[in-house]
Amino acid sequence: MPVVKVLNQEGSIVKDLELNDDIFGVEANMQVVYDVVNAERAAKRQGTHDTKGRSEVSGGGKKPWRQKGTGRARQGTIRAPQWRGGGIVFGPTPRSYAVKCNKKAVKLAKKCLLSNRLSLNKLVVVEDFNLESFKTKEFVQVLNNLKAEGKVVVALANENTNVTIAANNIPNVYVQNYSHLSVYDLINADMFILTEEAVKKYEEELK
Secondary structure (H helix, E strand, C coil), X not given: CXXXXXXXXXXXXXXXXXXXXXXXXXXXXXXXXHHXXXXXXXXXXXXXXXXXXXXXXXXXXXXXXXXXXXXXXXCCCCCCCCCCCCCCCCCCCCCCCCCCCCHHHHHHHHHHHHHHHHHCCCEEEECCCCCCCCCHHHXXXXXXXXXXXXXXXXXXXXXXXXXXXHXXXXXXXXXXXXXXXXXXXXXXXXXXXXXXXXXXXXXXXXC
């Protein structure tokens, strides 16, 4: 079983924590990760785009001129696509972009990313966050103690208002409850910082 060091807010080692091999020791399956991210991004599209076809635009009804004898091309309506103000040909219409994605695939994708960051030494487990206030500089000091680099996702097990507010002004740092983190959120981060309780929650829910 993989073992990780549990740190406190000062960056000192508190204890060792054994991780579940079925969650944090999974071989990377990037195809599953791609499929899940593709489904999550597709679900964010509203699909409310719409254009009017020739049957929906106003005007028309009467034939502009007689069929023969004018020397001009025959026309049936001034709302045909080639006319100014006419209908749009093959324009977008409201639709759903939803892509089917199984819950097992989502779980596997999260396991792959957690395992990947652990293997790259980009996963840090913190005993807990206890900030006296919601000042940004206080949380920045904690991140410096933990040697956080690049884009960082901080996964909490329970709501922590001080940490959430303190992180709002820090670029490339995203604080969220572990259950609300999507696969897209995880793959977009270089480093994961998890509370010890969040690790246990992941092990319970992803098994």
